[in-house]
Amino acid sequence: MGRRGARPGATAVKPAAFRYHDPASVEGALQLLAQLGDDAKVLAGGQSLVPLMNFRLVRPSDIIDLNRIRELAYAREDGGWLRIGAMTRQREIERSPLVERGWPLLVEATRHIGHVQIRNRGTVGGSLAHADPAGELSATMAVLDAAFLIRRVGGERVAHPDDFFVSYLTTTLEPDELLVEIRVPQLPPRTGWAFQEISRRHGDFALVGVAALVTLGESEIIRSARLAFVGAAPVPVRSRATEALLEAQQPSEELFREAGALASQDLEPHTDLHATAEYRRTVGSVLARRALMQAAACARGTLG
Numbered sequence: 001m002g003r004r005g006a007r008p009g010a011t012a013v014k015p016a017a018f019r020y021h022d023p024a025s026v027e028g029a030l031q032l033l034a035q036l037g038d039d040a041k042v043l044a045g046g047q048s049l050v051p052l053m054n055f056r057l058v059r060p061s062d063i064i065d066l067n068r069i070r071e072l073a074y075a076r077e078d079g080g081w082l083r084i085g086a087m088t089r090q091r092e093i094e095r096s097p098l099v100e101r102g103w104p105l106l107v108e109a110t111r112h113i114g115h116v117q118i119r120n121r122g123t124v125g126g127s128l129a130h131a132d133p134a135g136e137l138s139a140t141m142a143v144l145d146a147a148f149l150i151r152r153v154g155g156e157r158v159a160h161p162d163d164f165f166v167s168y169l170t171t172t173l174e175p176d177e178l179l180v181e182i183r184v185p186q187l188p189p190r191t192g193w194a195f196q197e198i199s200r201r202h203g204d205f206a207l208v209g210v211a212a213l214v215t216l217g218e219s220e221i222i223r224s225a226r227l228a229f230v231g232a233a234p235v236p237v238r239s240r241a242t243e244a245l246l247e248a249q250q251p252s253e254e255l256f257r258e259a260g261a262l263a264s265q266d267l268e269p270h271t272d273l274h275a276t277a278e279y280r281r282t283v284g285s286v287l288a289r290r291a292l293m294q295a296a297a298c299a300r301g302t303l304g
Helices: 026-039 049-054 090-095 097-102 104-111 116-121 124-130 136-143 240-246 253-264 277-300
Strands: 019-021 040-043 062-065 075-078 081-085 147-152 155-159 165-167 178-185 191-198 208-216 222-230
Touching: 026 040, 026 062, 026 147, 026 178, 040 049, 075 097, 081 097, 081 124, 090 104, 090 116, 090 124, 097 104, 104 136, 104 191, 104 208, 124 136, 124 178, 136 191, 136 208, 136 222, 191 277, 208 277, 222 240, 222 253, 222 277, 240 253, 253 277
Parallel strands: 019 062, 040 062
Antiparallel strands: 075 081, 081 178, 147 155, 147 178, 191 208, 208 222
16 A cells, blocks of 8 residues: 655655555564565654654655554563563653552653653553664663563564664664564662653753662662663663772762763763753763662662
8 A cells, every 4th residue: 555755855754655554563664674674764753763764764665563462462471571572662661560569660761751641652662662862762772681582484583772773763673673572681689770861842852861779788788780871872871880980889979970980981072053962961960860869779778
């Protein structure tokens, strides 16, 4: 089923012609991906793809709409893991008592995505596969040590954020592959969390943001810490050097200030009309300090 594009010479506000497919199963979608090749695009929530098509920035020959595939929409606990189907709406994650109880960082990060209308349509898998470095879910999955289940006809593989995200809007997904599930491990006891970001207006993409986890052990010593940045490089940045610095240390404002300064050295921000690279690096350091302090307080049980 094709659609007409704009008249030659007119401003492009509608997509170029394409063939439309709406499989009702994962297997049907995988068969189409195998047959159609590089020029086909997968439609999930459509919050990113449709605008790109309307402005003719992408011109797929075929669209494979996943919205009839009900088997890809779920969020459930299984053996200590949170399993999320790729077509699960962001709003479902935001409102899930299960996710709120076991993975509250994911709920908080999701609340920063656009507006409610966006989250009603946007999907978890679609956001991750789009791989916008300013997307909140990419860095959050990195800090949560999530795993991505990817399928193709006749096979499947598991990827992790460090090797899934390649560059701006680029992942390791091959043209015949489909992200079908995200798996998030259970957090250790006494783990606090925080998500903070700066944007020009509520609902805008983050200029820079950070997700943090702090796990406390005996005598309030930091057993482990994780830190990942949004909008600070072409891919989500997991600050491993900062995490190593924090391990086995006593939480303090001075320690977290040092950690923020160290973390900013890992960032590769760009300058655009919204903010300079220097601004993003400076704000990233401040947000890291604040997020780590909040996460440590949460782990102590002192955060209201």
